Amino acid sequence: xxxxxxxxxxxxxxxxxxxxxxxxxxxxxxxxxxxxxxxxxxxxxxxxxxxxxxxxxxxxxxxxxxxxxxxxxxxxxxxxxxxxxxxxx
Amino acid sequence: xxxxxxxxxxxxxxxxxxxxxxxxxxxxxxxxxxxxxxxxxxxxxxxxxxxxxxxxxxxxxxxxxxxxxxxxxxxxxxxxxxxxxxxxxxxxxxxxxxxxxxxxxxxxxxxxxxxxxxxxxxxxxxxxxxxxxxxxxxxxxxxxxxxxxxxxxxxxxxxxxxxxxxxxxxxxxxxxxxxxxxxxxxxxxxxxxxxxxxxxxxxxxxxxxxxxxxxxxxxxxxxxxxxxxxxxxxxxxxxxxxxxxxxxxxxxxxxxxxxxxxxxxxxxxxxxxxxxxxxxxxxxxxxxxxxxxxxxxxxxxxxxxxxxxxxxxxxxxxxxxxxxxxxxxxxxxxxxxxxxxxxxxxxxxxxxxxxxxxxxxxxxxxxxxxxxxxxxxxxxxxxxxxxxxxxxxxxxxxxxxxxxxxxxxxxxxxxxxxxxxxxxxxxxxxxxxxxxxxxxxxxxxxxxxxxxxxxxxxxxxxxxxxxxxxxxxxxxxxxxxxxxxxxxxxxxxxxxxxxxxxxxxxxxxxxxxxxxxxxxxxxxxxxxxxxxxxxxxxxxxxxxxxxxxxxxxxxxxxxxxxxxxxxxxxxxxxxxxxxxxxxxxxxxxxxxxxxxxxxxxxxxxxxx
Numbered sequence: 260x261x262x263x264x265x266x267x268x269x270x271x272x273x274x275x276x277x278x279x280x281x282x283x284x285x286x287x288x289x290x291x292x293x294x295x296x297x298x299x300x301x302x303x304x305x306x307x308x309x310x311x312x313x314x315x316x317x318x319x320x321x322x323x324x325x326x327x328x329x330x331x332x333x334x335x336x337x338x339x340x341x342x343x344x345x346x347x348x
Numbered sequence: 349x350x351x352x353x354x355x356x357x358x359x360x361x362x363x364x365x366x367x368x369x370x371x372x373x374x375x376x377x378x379x380x381x382x383x384x385x386x387x388x389x390x391x392x393x394x395x396x397x398x399x400x401x402x403x404x405x406x407x408x409x410x411x412x413x414x415x416x417x418x419x420x421x422x423x424x425x426x427x428x429x430x431x432x433x434x435x436x437x438x439x440x441x442x443x444x445x446x447x448x449x450x451x452x453x454x455x456x457x458x459x460x461x462x463x464x465x466x467x468x469x470x471x472x473x474x475x476x477x478x479x480x481x482x483x484x485x486x487x488x489x490x491x492x493x494x495x496x497x498x499x500x501x502x503x504x505x506x507x508x509x510x511x512x513x514x515x516x517x518x519x520x521x522x523x524x525x526x527x528x529x530x531x532x533x534x535x536x537x538x539x540x541x542x543x544x545x546x547x548x549x550x551x552x553x554x555x556x557x558x559x560x561x562x563x564x565x566x567x568x569x570x571x572x573x574x575x576x577x578x579x580x581x582x583x584x585x586x587x588x589x590x591x592x593x594x595x596x597x598x599x600x601x602x603x604x605x606x607x608x609x610x611x612x613x614x615x616x617x618x619x620x621x622x623x624x625x626x627x628x629x630x631x632x633x634x635x636x637x638x639x640x641x642x643x644x645x646x647x648x649x650x651x652x653x654x655x656x657x658x659x660x661x662x663x664x665x666x667x668x669x670x671x672x673x674x675x676x677x678x679x680x681x682x683x684x685x686x687x688x689x690x691x692x693x694x695x696x697x698x699x700x701x702x703x704x705x706x707x708x709x710x711x712x713x714x715x716x717x718x719x720x721x722x723x724x725x726x727x728x729x730x731x732x733x734x735x736x737x738x739x740x741x742x743x744x745x746x747x748x749x750x751x752x753x754x755x756x757x758x759x760x761x762x763x764x765x766x767x768x769x770x771x772x773x774x775x776x777x778x779x780x781x782x783x784x785x786x787x788x789x790x791x792x793x794x795x796x797x798x799x800x801x802x803x804x805x806x807x808x809x810x811x812x813x814x815x816x817x818x819x820x821x822x823x824x825x826x827x828x829x830x831x832x833x834x835x836x837x838x839x840x841x842x843x844x845x846x847x848x849x850x851x852x853x854x855x856x857x858x859x860x861x862x863x864x865x866x867x868x869x870x871x872x873x874x875x876x877x878x879x880x881x882x883x884x885x886x887x888x889x890x891x892x893x894x895x896x897x898x899x900x901x902x903x904x905x906x907x908x909x910x911x912x913x914x915x916x917x918x919x920x921x922x923x924x925x926x927x928x929x930x931x932x933x934x935x936x937x938x939x940x941x942x943x944x945x946x947x948x949x950x951x952x953x954x955x956x
Contacts, residue, residue, distance in 0.1 A: 275379045279386035286390065286828060291820050 351472035363737035404812035414796035424786035438569035461547030532709035554653040577661035577729035582635035585743035591621035628852035629743035647783035648733035649718035712760025723775030758863035794860040808904025854936035
């Protein structure tokens with residue numbers, strides 16, 4: 260073992276350098292979401308065109324019902340919240 | 349009966365023990381250093397490529413340049429601290445053949461000279477140094493040890509207005525050497541001494557340097573290695589200011605005479621002590637870490653007092669410089685069209701005119717000569733920084749003297765950078781070049797320190813950020829680098845507090861800037877003898893730049909608080925970051941102000 264002790268230092272430096280490189284790469288990859296913050300998804304990212312049309316149609320119906328006085332402001336607010344928060348299929 | 353000085357009260361103090369070597373700590377330091385450099389490169393890469401605020405380039409670019417220059421310092425410090433290599437201690441030498449090849453010459457016990465250089469110091473203060481030098485012990489009676497007082501002040505009794513140094517030397521039964529001019533200042537004084545003595549080794553002491561009895565026993569052994577040109581021992585200041593109780597200071601400043609209130613103050617602040625080494629004179633970090641670790645690179649330079657030299661090395665260097673000078677003059681003469689007889693006569697005159705100069709005639713003669721000896725390709729001289737303290741000295745006792753001393757160091761080192769840049773000197777190894785350059789580079793630090801001091805103020809009044817935003821990305825690059833850097837330096841300086849040094853590193857920015865300005869203007873660097881007595885005047889003028897920066901910082905913070913309260917502040921994150929940074933700057937700058945107004949207890953009592 261003593262025969263190879265001269266290798267210890269170069270190996271140590273190479274491993275340190277490798278670890279430092281790995282650490283820098285990992286830091287580059289760190290995102291706010293890694294600390295519990297949720298990523299904001301753009302509405303268009305996962306919603307299909309059909310779904311978007313459906314939502315548009317529902318919103319239009321909701322506004323018409325409100326305008327015609329079929330629903331009051333509380334019901335309107337509840338339904339609007341429900342529509343906006345509904346997950347994409 | 350010896351004359352009593354202020355430092356007599358500190359006679360009981362004993363020096364520190366050198367930090368022991370530890371190979372695992374060194375490996376840990378090297379591992380962390382590699383991480384620090386990698387993280388630093390990643391941070392600066394991000395700073396230059398992605399973070400610059402394009403709307404405020406006037407602010408953004410200087411800051412990133414300052415950060416880059418500061419990082420270069422860090423890298424050089426890491427190279428300096430890379431490893432430890434204390435030389436093996438050996439017993440003191442007896443015969444000349446142990447340190448020199450005498451060939452067929454007759455062997456004899458070595459001769460040692462102890463030089464005490466003096467200029468205008470109190471002769472009774474020099475007497476202390478002579479007495480301690482006389483107490484130096486050596487195991488061999490036939491080794492000739494002679495003490496010489498090198499008086500550059502011509503105080504031999506001819507001028508009744510001056511003290512009589514010659515008389516003190518005669519009373520103490522030591523040799524007295526004098527010269528009729530001050531050419532070359534301390535280097536010239538040493539040259540004169542070397543011309544009039546014949547020691548194989550010689551010790552350089554300042555007027556206030558008091559050696560411990562074992563000085564020679566612990567240092568001469570290194571010269572067994574034929575390549576060792578000099579050994580420097582740590583300079584230890586035994587008169588640095590003692591810590592004071594904060595409660596006592598509050599009581600005296602506020603003139604509290606009521607015992608109950610006084611007791612309450614004591615109860616609250618009783619354990620807090622401040623003002624220890626208020627002038628930041630403790631040089632342990634320099635000798636026990638910076639210079640000592642340069643043993644590994646063979647780049648520890650001589651600092652004058654407390655060093656022991658091989659005469660052969662300095663004289664060899666002097667002869668080489670002499671020959672080189674003659675050659676230069678000769679070639680210049682040959683180029684000019686003079687007839688042969690006249691040329692011959694001029695050459696003769698030149699030989700008589702030129703002098704052997706063992707130590708460079710320069711304000712920083714120690715570092716300059718060290719550099720030249722290290723660069724000697726033929727002899728490959730080596731230097732040693734001895735780890736343990738072998739002598740004690742006096743420190744500067746007021747801000748005025750402190751500034752004079754440090755400005756001289758700075759101007760001397762910067763002058764070398766412009767005249768004989770170590771990076772360009774042939775004969776120095778790459779590591780030696782880096783170490784010498786690192787010393788000189790540290791004197792350019794005020795250029796980036798000034799930017800660091802002004803940046804928060806610029807933000808407070810312009811409300812522009814030097815980065816695009818204090819975003820997640822900023823912190824993800826900045827914090828790992830900064831934290832790792834702090835840990836690495838702490839491991840590198842293991843066992844030594846760097847707090848006071850850090851404070852003075854920042855707060856000396858103005859004097860160092862003046863030193864840079866003075867050298868750029870080509871002003872001749874003067875060799876000012878550092879006063880070692882206590883004077884408490886002329887301090888306020890030195891701290892004016894500090895007061896201005898602190899005042900601007902506080903005004904800026906208050907202005908931004910006002911904007912926040914009225915809901916007009918555009919970047920509150922910027923305010924938070926810059927306020928933190930600003931408070932750090934104020935703390936560092938305040939040390940110089942505190943030092944300028946500091947007075948020792950006995951003076952305070954007299955004033956009251």
